[in-house]
Amino acid sequence: MTWLAATLIGLFLLQSRTVAEPTEGFRQLLDAVVRIDVREYAYEAGSKRFQSGVGSGVIVSDDGLILTNAHVVGLRAVEINVTLSNLERVGAELVGWDHWTDLALLRLDAEEVARKGFEFTVAEFGDTKDLYPGETVYAVGTPHGLTRTVTRGIISNPRRFFADSRGVKGYETGQFNTWLQTDAAINPGNSGGPLVTSAGRIVGINSRGYTGADNLGFAIPSDTAQRVMHGLAADGRITRSYIGIVPGALRDLEDFYDLELNTGMLINSVDPGSPAAQAGLRGGDILLAIDGEPVDGRFPEQLPPIKHRIAIQPVGSELSLTVKRNGETKDYVVETEELVSRVGEESVVEVWGLSIREVSRTYARENQFPDEEGVLVIGVQRGFPARVAGLSTGDVITKINDQPVSTIEDVMAAAEAYAANPEKVLVEARRQFRVSLYVLKP
């Protein structure tokens, strides 16, 4: 009997060693994690409709700033409701968002918090640099609406390259930062919640998982999150520089290009008309240094930091790129321009049942358009004039009643004139590169 008791105690002791001690920091962290309910506009169907979503977030400042994902709360958000850990609900507003890092910053309604006498806890950041593969981490959030769920795993890889040209609601993401990969269960609704150490320090903001795979989750590292948070708090947005090079990992090509080990980054492609193209760079060039500082882009996970180095330069600044081509090395001076998304400003013309988006410089280049003229059709509503006339998603409207259009305002002005005096309207649009005419009828 004594023997049995001793064994039981032994087992218990053994087990207790593997369970995280709920530290003070961890308890504090749990109180800083919130559930976020969002109501936002959906424009795609040629009409303005509401849709709702649920995500997670973490309170990171005494004045009620909350970090979450850009794909949880975006520019279309109309109503944001935050559920605190004590289950009280408070309104919040969007401070800023940055799809490139999939981060958004919210602020709790201070007046409401004060009036109702709510209290909340602020989480603290840990250091991403110290993370090692195999380290135990916890994901906290609202998977599938299950508020305050904690899952446990390890850091599977602290520096994963994971870019996606349409990852955040059609916007680009992941080009300027690497990601933390974890096997802690990340499900829909975990988005925006923190990934923390056993001491309760935030090391990442959970963002994505591979669907159809087991335990392949990804989080934005907290060093990136903090930087973006400060930028969003100050300006509401992050401005980045762009030169138009598409990098590729050099990997086994060092011999071919006759490079020293761990030197250089391959330029796979140069966007037509971009600053790099104007400076004379081309696909197949090897970038050796930026402003004299060497570049090492042998592996994919080394590429985001290099792109980040370019992105943080002030817009309009001159960069000296040392480039190797056919055995010769030469410096090229490139003047940066502002980075813009492929997704332009959006709106809906309800009277025509037409959802539109401005053609951004990036979208125009991506689709080999001759210029940025026109507005893109992103949705048409059944039975409404645009759809009846034959317009469809993907068309680029270039003229309305013989007047060139390139902004949302141009289209709105024409739509207002139509609403005031409904008469037939002639629309010229391009589908791919084919020009067609349409008549919108009252």
Next chain:
Amino acid sequence: MRFSILSRFLLFAGICANGLEADSSDFATLLEERLSTVVAVEFAIEHELDRTVNYTHALVIDNNGTAIIEASAISDRATPDQLVEFKVYRPGQPTTQFSSAEYLGQDGYTTWHFIRIEPAGRIGLRPITDFLAEDASALPRIAEPIWGIGLRQKDEDFAPYFLRSHLSMIQRLPQLTGIALNEVASRACPVFNDRGEFIGVGASGFGQRMMIYSQRRRGEMSVLINPDEAAGFRLAGEVLSALGRVPDNPFGRPLPWFGIDGIDPVDPDVAQFLGLGSGAGLVISEILKGSPAEDAGLLPRDIIIALDGMPLPRLKPDEVVSAHLMREVLKREPGVTLSLTILRDRTELEIPIELGNAPKTPKESSRRYFEDLGVTVRETVFSDVVARREDPSDLNGVIVHFVKPSSPVGTAGVRMDDWIKEIDGTAVGDYDQALSLLEAAEASGRPELVMLVSRGGETAVMRAKLSPGS
């Protein structure tokens, strides 16, 4: 008494039926005679790694063994060099007996492919022109009874069979096309009236819209196409226009060209808005660089409303108007001047264009398969560069025509239709240079081949690992 009235009525009905339709024994004779105008054709398309065997039918058009095959029976991607081993079978004969035939080429205007049957195989064949009506240009009448020839598959000796229908409507698509109440002939097999006069040839692609109901799916609209038999047929005139157009080269040169890309028909609402009344109009999307249309001063967004002073016909559906214009161009010879009436900023202008000779087509481009690398490259031609939105006056690089799966080039990530711009760090000026660079890479014994490849306007460096000894 009542019985006799009824029997008289029945007798009368019988006489009527006899008066309307030929006797069934007559049909057997007519069919037997007219079988001599049609043959079954087998041919192979040779690819890099294998060959595919194809079957179709051909209609004999003269006493020199010339026969025509419809355009869609031969893949557009296949070059004349790849088309081999044409065999001609007679309907209902053992398939151990066949004649060979030579591929002559495709005519741009009529789109027919032409073959010539070897002299030994011509015995007993008769041209379809032996069965023309006195007035061959007269159109068949709506509701007229018609019949045609069907051929079974090879395993049934291409056995002939009889098909029967009535003419339902005639459409200009833009070829004059008859549509029967039901399938009336196999593809490329002839259709006749009850007097045995040739009135058309079975065409493919006449789809019928049907609703499919099943236990799992409710009323889903589908288009059903019978691949063996056709209810739509090109009228005799469309075959007769092929008679004088037997190509003397496989590509059907000379090919006239004006260099307008994307001509989109305006719908009736737009036509009315633009004041075209009930006339048709075609919006020009692009004027190709260095083309006759550019020389003539045509501009994108001009609207073509007439050709040589004749307003464009109102053909339905609207897209047929575009096809009509292209056919009108292809009917002419390079060097001929045609006149387009266009609407520019709502003002009518008359613009003469001298048709040029079409630039080399992808089919005509030289190509070579590199077995050790696992890739076929071909010469870059005008339309390749136009399709890739670059300046067609610079035909640099080579186009990837085929990639062998799991080969060095396949593993590197190169795909069909990629545009190779550089090979091993050297810019590819033209096809010959690409060949020597690839030959050098194959022979070099180096561990890798590095290519700069353009796809969808973006380039990428791709590295093919070469196996030792290759």
